[in-house]
Amino acid sequence: MSRTYDPHSIEEKWQAEWDAAGLYSVTEDAFKPKKYVLEMFPYPSGDIHMGHVRNYSIGDVVARYFTMRGMSVLHPIGWDAFGLPAENAAIKSDSHPAKWTYANIEKQATSFRRMGFSYDWDRTVRTCDPEYYRWGQWTFLKFWERGLVERKNSPVNWCPGCKTVLANEQVLPDGTCWRCKSVVEKRELEQYFLKITEYAQELLDDLDELPGWPERVKAMQANWIGRSEGAEVDFTLCDAAGEPTDTTITVFTTRPDTLFGCSFFLLAPEHPLVREFVTGTQYEAAVMDVVRAAAKESSIDRSSAEKEKRGAFTGRYVINPVNGEKVPVWVSDYVLMEYGTGAVMAVPSGDQRDFDFARTYDLPIPPVVVAEDDMLFSQLSGVRERVLADVPWEVAYAGPGVMVQSGAFTGMRGGKASEGMKAVTEWLAERGQGRFSINFRLRDWLISRQRYWGNPIPAIHCPECGLVPVPEADLPVMLPMDVDVTKGETLADHPEFYETTCPTCGGAARRETDTMDTFTCSSWYYLRYCDARNDDAIWDPAKTDYWMPVDQYIGGIEHAILHLLYSRFFTKVYRDMGLVSFAEPFTNLLTQGMVKLDGATMSKSRGNVVAPEEIIAKYGADTLRAYILFMAPPDKDLEWSNEGLDGMWRFLGRAWRYITEVAEESAAGASGVAAGDPATKLLSRERHRVVGKVSDDIERFQFNTALSAMMELLNTAYDYRRGVPAGSRDVGLERDVAETLTLLLAPYVPHMAEELWREVLGRAESVHLQSWPAWDPAAAVSDEIEYAVQVNGKVRARLTVAADAPEDVVREAALEQVAEHVEGKTVRKVVVVPGKLVSIVVG
RNA sequence: GCGGGCGUGGCGGAAUGGCAGACGCGCCGGGUUUAGGUCCCGGUGAGGCGACUCGUGGAGGUUCGAAUCCUCUCGCCCGCACCA
Numbered sequence: 001m002s003r004t005y006d007p008h009s010i011e012e013k014w015q016a017e018w019d020a021a022g023l024y025s026v027t028e029d030a031f032k033p034k035k036y037v038l039e040m041f042p043y044p045s046g047d048i049h050m051g052h053v054r055n056y057s058i059g060d061v062v063a064r065y066f067t068m069r070g071m072s073v074l075h076p077i078g079w080d081a082f083g084l085p086a087e088n089a090a091i092k093s094d095s096h097p098a099k100w101t102y103a104n105i106e107k108q109a110t111s112f113r114r115m116g117f118s119y120d121w122d123r124t125v126r127t128c129d130p131e132y133y134r135w136g137q138w139t140f141l142k143f144w145e146r147g148l149v150e151r152k153n154s155p156v157n158w159c160p161g162c163k164t165v166l167a168n169e170q171v172l173p174d175g176t177c178w179r180c181k182s183v184v185e186k187r188e189l190e191q192y193f194l195k196i197t198e199y200a201q202e203l204l205d206d207l208d209e210l211p212g213w214p215e216r217v218k219a220m221q222a223n224w225i226g227r228s229e230g231a232e233v234d235f236t237l238c239d240a241a242g243e244p245t246d247t248t249i250t251v252f253t254t255r256p257d258t259l260f261g262c263s264f265f266l267l268a269p270e271h272p273l274v275r276e277f278v279t280g281t282q283y284e285a286a287v288m289d290v291v292r293a294a295a296k297e298s299s300i301d302r303s304s305a306e307k308e309k310r311g312a313f314t315g316r317y318v319i320n321p322v323n324g325e326k327v328p329v330w331v332s333d334y335v336l337m338e339y340g341t342g343a344v345m346a347v348p349s350g351d352q353r354d355f356d357f358a359r360t361y362d363l364p365i366p367p368v369v370v371a372e373d374d375m376l377f378s379q380l381s382g383v384r385e386r387v388l389a390d391v392p393w394e395v396a397y398a399g400p401g402v403m404v405q406s407g408a409f410t411g412m413r414g415g416k417a418s419e420g421m422k423a424v425t426e427w428l429a430e431r432g433q434g435r436f437s438i439n440f441r442l443r444d445w446l447i448s449r450q451r452y453w454g455n456p457i458p459a460i461h462c463p464e465c466g467l468v469p470v471p472e473a474d475l476p477v478m479l480p481m482d483v484d485v486t487k488g489e490t491l492a493d494h495p496e497f498y499e500t501t502c503p504t505c506g507g508a509a510r511r512e513t514d515t516m517d518t519f520t521c522s523s524w525y526y527l528r529y530c531d532a533r534n535d536d537a538i539w540d541p542a543k544t545d546y547w548m549p550v551d552q553y554i555g556g557i558e559h560a561i562l563h564l565l566y567s568r569f570f571t572k573v574y575r576d577m578g579l580v581s582f583a584e585p586f587t588n589l590l591t592q593g594m595v596k597l598d599g600a601t602m603s604k605s606r607g608n609v610v611a612p613e614e615i616i617a618k619y620g621a622d623t624l625r626a627y628i629l630f631m632a633p634p635d636k637d638l639e640w641s642n643e644g645l646d647g648m649w650r651f652l653g654r655a656w657r658y659i660t661e662v663a664e665e666s667a668a669g670a671s672g673v674a675a676g677d678p679a680t681k682l683l684s685r686e687r688h689r690v691v692g693k694v695s696d697d698i699e700r701f702q703f704n705t706a707l708s709a710m711m712e713l714l715n716t717a718y719d720y721r722r723g724v725p726a727g728s729r730d731v732g733l734e735r736d737v738a739e740t741l742t743l744l745l746a747p748y749v750p751h752m753a754e755e756l757w758r759e760v761l762g763r764a765e766s767v768h769l770q771s772w773p774a775w776d777p778a779a780a781v782s783d784e785i786e787y788a789v790q791v792n793g794k795v796r797a798r799l800t801v802a803a804d805a806p807e808d809v810v811r812e813a814a815l816e817q818v819a820e821h822v823e824g825k826t827v828r829k830v831v832v833v834p835g836k837l838v839s840i841v842v843g
Numbered sequence: 844g845c846g847g848g849c850g851u852g853g854c855g856g857a858a859u860g861g862c863a864g865a866c867g868c869g870c871c872g873g874g875u876u877u878a879g880g881u882c883c884c885g886g887u888g889a890g891g892c893g894a895c896u897c898g899u900g901g902a903g904g905u906u907c908g909a910a911u912c913c914u915c916u917c918g919c920c921c922g923c924a925c926c927a
Contacts, residue, residue, distance in 0.1 A: 173923075216847050216922075223846065223923050230927085253927060266927090309925075334925045344927050352844090353925050441926060560922080630867075631855065637920095644855070647867050653882090705857065708866035715866090722884090788862045793908060795862055831907050836861050839907050 005656035007620025011751040015113055023768060024075065024118045028546045032072040036547045037063040038526055038586075040555030040563070041078045041125075044104035045085065048111040050595040050602055050628070050640065051556065053612045057625045058592060058634050058703070059554050060117045064747035065698045067118075068772040074547050075118055076529040078125035079105050082133075082454045083518045084162055084179060087485045094486050097453040101128055111613070115621045116750045118768070123532040127521035128453075134476030135528065135538040136521055137458040139570070141469050142577060148195045151467060155270070155337070156446055158187040164450045165191055167517060168443045169224075169562050192457060192514065193444040196569045200225055200440045202583075203568055212588030214635070217560045224561050226441025229417065230254035231425040233345060233434040235265060235318035238326065240281070242317055249273070249318060252340035252439050256428070257420035258347040259322045260386075260406040261368035263358065265329045266344040267314070269294035270337040277314045277329070286312040287331050294333040309334045309357045320345075321433040322424065323407060332357060340439055348396060355396035364389040369414035371401040380404040382411060445566065447517040452483050452490045454515025462502035462509040471503050477511070491515070522563055523570040526550055526585060544580050553586040560591070590701060593637040595628075602640070610640055622749035623649050629703035629748065651707075652752060655714055655741060661721075662738040663760045666731050679720055680730045685782060686716040687737050691775035694744050703748075710744055713737070740773045788837040789814045791821040799838070807832045814838035 018024065028034075039059040042052060056077075063075035079101075086097035093100065105126060112119065125132050143149050157166040161182030170178045177184055196203075204225045207218045233256060234248040253259075267274050269291040278284040290312045311332035320327050327345075334353055335344050348358035348365040358365050366389045370376050374397070380388065386405045400415030409427075412420040428434025448457060456477040458470035470477055480497050483489050491497050491513035502509040524538075530547045531539035555563075564586070571585040594601050597608040615624045627648040632638040690713040697706035717737050720729065739761060746753035746767045757767035781803060787810060789797040797817040801810055810832050815822065818840065825842040832838050 214847090219847050220922055226923090226926065228926070251927075255927080332925095334927095336926070339926045346927085351927070353927080356925090439926080441923095557921085633856085636849095636856095639855070641855070641868075644868050650882090651867080657882095704855090705866080708857075711866055786862095790862080790908075798862090829907055831861090833861055833908090837908090839861080841907050 003660070005653045005752065007622055007751065010755040011114075011116065011620055011622070014751045014754045015116060018118075018766070018768075019113075019121075021766070023766060024120050025122050026072060026074055026120055028543065029072040032070060034074070034547060035063075035066040035071045035552070036074045036550045037066065037552050038074075038076070038529075038550045038554070040553070040559065041080050041522070041525060042108065043083060043085070044079045044081055044101055044108050046104045046107055048108060048115075048612055050610060050612060052111075053115065053624060054595055054628050054634070054638070055554060055556070055592055056112065056115065056117050057628055058590065058701070059552075060115075060625070060750075061629065061698065061703060061747040062552055062554075062701075063118055064750065064768060065772070067768065068743070068746065068770060070771065074123075074529065075120060076123040076125075076532070077112065077117070077119040077121070078123075078525060078529065079108070079127065080518065080522050080525070081105065081126045081128040082515075082521055084164075084451060084453070087451065087453045091486050096481070097485060098128065098481060101453075102126075114616060115612075115625065118750070123529050125525055125528055125532055127455075127518070127525065128479075130476045130478060131535065132528065133455040133479075133521065136455045136516065136524070137470070137475050137477060138472065138538060139524065140458055140516065140520070141472060141475075143194060143573060144469055146573070146576070148198065148573065150193045150195060150444065151190060152193060153188065153190045155186045156189050156191055157184045158189070159184050162451070165189060165446055165448065167446045167519070169445075169565070191446050192448040192459075193446050194520075194569075196445045196566075197440060197442055199569055199572050200227070200442045201438075202572060203442075203565065206568070206584055209584060210587075210589075213586075214589065214591055217557070217564065217589060217591060220560045221565055224442065224565065228254050228439050228441075230437060230439065231256040231421075231428065231434050232341075232437040233259065233428060234321060234432075235327070235345070236321070238317040238319065240315070242326070244319060248433075249343050250341050251343045251345045252437060253345055254416060255347065255350060255414075255421065256424040256434065257403060257406075257409070257412070257414040257418055258350040258368050259320065259345065259424055260403075260409070261347040261349045261366050262320050262325075262327055262345045263348060263364045263366060263389075264346045264354075265318050265327045266311070266332050266335045266346050266357075267329060268335040268337040268342040269331055269333055271331070271335075271342045274314065274331050277316050281315050283313060283315040287314055290331050290333060309353065309360060311357060311361060321428060321431070328363075330357075330361070338443070339441065349391055349393075350396055350398055352396045352398070365391050365393075366405060367391050367397075368406050369397065369401040369403055369420075371397065371399060374401070376404075377402070384408070384410045445517075445569075447520055448514035449517055450490060450492075451515055452479075452485055454518060455479070455521060456491065457512045457514050457516055459512040460500060460502060460509045461512065462505060462507060464507055465502055465504045468502060468504050468509070474503070479515075519562060519566050523566045524574070526553075526567070527571075527574070527580065538579070541579055541581070548580065549582050549584060550586045552588045552590065554590045554592060556594075557591040564589070590634060592634045593632065595638050595640055597640045599639070610642070615645070619645065619649055620751070622752045623652060626652065626707060626748045630707045631704065633704055634701050651711055651714070652749060654718070655710075655745065656752065656756070658714060658717055658721075659738040659742060659756050660760050662731075662734045663762070665726075666735040666738075667762070677724070677728075679724050680733060681782070683716055683720045683730075683737065684733055685780050686713055687733075687740055688775045688777070689780035691740060691744065691773050692777060692780060695772070695775070698747070706744075707748065710741065713741060713744075717741075742767060743770055743773045746770070785835055787814065787835075789818050790837060790839045791818050792841060792843075793839070795837075796821050803835075807834070810838060814840065 037059055039055050063073050067073045081101050086101045089100045090097045157171050159166050159177040159182050161180035171184050172178055175184055204227055230253050232250050232252055234250050237245050237247040237249055239245050278287045290310050311330045314329045314331055316329040317326040318329055346354040348354040349367045366386055367376055383404055384407055403409050403412045403414040403420045409420055409423055414420040425436050456479055458477045460468045462468050498511040498513050500509055500511045527539055527544055531543040567585055574580045575583055602609045627645050690709045693709040694706045742753050742756045753767045757763050783803050784800055785803045787799040788795045789799055799814055799817050811830055822842055828843050829841040
């Protein structure tokens with residue numbers, strides 16, 4: 001009695017059954033190798049979208065496959081549940097962020113169950129639960145103890161849309177907020193920072209320890225950390241009368257070898273000395289024009305390289321330590337206060353920006369490093385004194401060359417990391433006027449947020465004792481639920497929350513009302529999954545030692561810097577605290593591509609969304625899972641197409657029919673005729689070849705070709721049924737093929753495979769508890785092999801020989817086959833590629 | 844400008860230096876069906892009646908053999924960027 005494939009009658013049935021049986025709960029098992037398969041946890045936005053389907057389907061196939069390969073597999077899920085969208089939604093719907101968040105989590109969890117994902121639900125975390133966020137607060141206190149928390153006043157990114165500050169990483173390249181796209185403003189505020197810069201070098205170096213990460217992501221992180229090697233150089237400041245003072249201004253440069261070509265000196269408009277220099281002088285008006293213009297400009301315009309560089313002379317001079325020259329100090333908007341020291345030595349002959357500025361304001365451009373093939377080379381080679389104060393060039397020369405007009409250093413090699421660079425720095429260091437230095441682009445991580453729906457910062461402001469940490473015993477600082485965000489309230493509007501006493505002196509004090517950046521919550525959740533229900537500690541190191549590091553992490557490229565950099569930082573600090581024994585949390589990283597429609601990313605606002613629920617309603621979850629994996633390799637962007645979906649539906653229907661037919665026939669006791677006929681041998685070979693291919697492909701994340709291989713096996717199996725009359729078929733083999741196919745399909749279409757395994761093939765135990773089918777590479781090889789015979793690179797004949805035929809036999813047979821193409825010519829070379837082809841060269 | 848990546852049929856995509864286009868979609872033809880859909884069978888890179896010839900953005904090179912390796916070049920995508 002055969003039924004057709006009807007996903008709707010089986011999917012929910014098995015989901016309930018798996019749940020009841022606790023099929024996906026895992027514990028540490030000392031006798032099995034472990035695998036930790038993790039997909040980036042979602043923000044509970046409510047509906048799931050195709051990006052989720054793709055991300056979590058990839059992880060689910062990998063997790064189920066490793067389980068069938070006999071591993072102990074940790075595959076958890078949770079929710080990154082704090083954050084601004086909940087507040088915005090609450091305001092819109094006159095509700096509470098908690099209510100909205102928990103409702104969405106329920107909804108999304110239901111969708112995930114509906115997809116049949118094999119999560120260990122016992123380990124779920126929700127970052128807005130006090131049982132979770134208390135350990136985030138604990139982590140903050142531990143960072144504080146280690147000197148990694150700093151509260152400081154500085155210019156910070158303020159998003160007027162989100163009404164809070166942002167970390168540098170959360171401002172997009174165009175100067176807008178990563179979440180709401182408002183133009184970010186600079187404000188001078190006192191905020192909390194985590195000192196990620198203390199780990200800058202290690203974060204950079206350890207990228208080399210991550211061969212399992214995409215080059216692209218590592219390049220982006222290296223770029224973001226932005227290490228540059230150079231020197232600090234101290235310039236002596238002159239007073240208003242032009243006489244040297246005791247004060248120096250330090251600059252950072254990557255090219256100390258060009259110091260002799262410094263013809264002016266620059267300060268950022270925000271530099272505190274600017275105002276001091278010009279107030280009450282004839283230069284004040286022009287300089288303050290530049291300062292005000294820079295302040296008014298958004299960071300978008302400010303960072304445009306095309307823009308005309310604006311500047312003004314401050315009336316002051318500094319003294320160049322290498323030659324004692326007095327150099328004029330200018331202010332210019334192309335100097336950034338945030339990078340280096342906010343002051344720059346300008347070498348217009350060696351730096352395009354300085355070159356442009358010098359041309360605009362008619363400043364000298366003395367050449368100091370020239371290439372051997374430059375027309376100036378013969379004129380200046382070996383010349384120590386400055387004889388030429390300008391260049392005939394159209395652009396600056398930043399490449400390597402020979403130093404000229406550079407005193408005692410003349411004749412040395414100049415350029416990045418050059419002999420001259422080292423020599424000049426050493427010379428300066430001996431005189432205390434400079435030193436080797438390394439500068440990073442990475443800034444400390446600003447983590448305080450002026451928003452309600454987040455993890456409260458466990459700190460107390462005491463008028464007597466200053467800023468005091470909340471004692472560990474008092475954790476968690478509970479986020480109060482009676483804050484009404486619809487009225488625009490934050491923690492700062494709730495005296496019941498902030499009025500407290502100082503834990504040190506007992507006097508009246510004020511509790512911190514800022515909350516933490518939600519990226520702090522997602523920087524350690526993968527560790528908490530290892531011991532999610534622990535109320536006495538953040539985790540038991542024995543458990544993290546067992547499960548960690550994550551063997552396979554899967555998520556979107558949008559976290560290439562943000563989440564992945566922060567998590568690496570947290571892991572390194574936990575390591576220094578002795579809480580974990582490894583330095584990198586994610587051994588292998590897969591960044592999946594986007595799901596697009598009509599060439600554009602699917603988004604509600606664009607209106608080009610295909611809802612997973614609609615596909616599930618029509619085809620079931622299994623078809624959707626298999627199809628989204630079949631469409632493209634996982635790291636590539638994918639163009640959604642509804643037509644192709646029918647192809648996957650047909651394949652699953654065909655597989656279903658084949659397996660049910662064979663199951664009935666074998667159950668009816670049809671005798672196996674173990675004939676050694678070619679068709680039977682072919683099917684047997686295919687069975688072994690395909691199991692091998694599917695296994696390899698899953699391990700390489702080639703889910704599309706794994707599914708193709710299963711289609712090939714099914715096609716061969718149908719050819720056999722049609723080509724060989726009933727009664728002459730090897731029913732035992734067909735039964736084996738049907739069972740094997742069911743096992744191969746199990747990670748992709750878990751419900752269908754389960755129904756086939758238990759209800760059709762009549763097995764008692766879940767298909768998901770079975771071992772992955774074995775395969776014998778030798779059995780995949782035919783006893784006869786067809787060789788292609790090439791003459792001068794063109795295939796001229798085909799040759800079938802026994803698989804074990806020795807090479808010289810193959811060679812002779814091949815020459816015989818192509819006699820007509822060889823006749824009258826000299827055979828110059830014969831290459832036999834075993835099992836593939838014979839290449840004959842004649843001439 | 845710096846860094847990373849990609850160019851293969853009508854489409855999505857296969858191919859660990861060894862027969863380019865697996866598998867699927869679409870399309871064409873046929874069968875089953877009262878009909879449509881489902882389902883089943885066959886065909887499907889281009890040119891040629893044909894044996895054959897040409898084909899992986901373009902031009903060179905290495906090799907018996909190149910989609911794959913090297914050099915140059917064109918086009919596209921992504922990241923960073925007045926970072927001193």
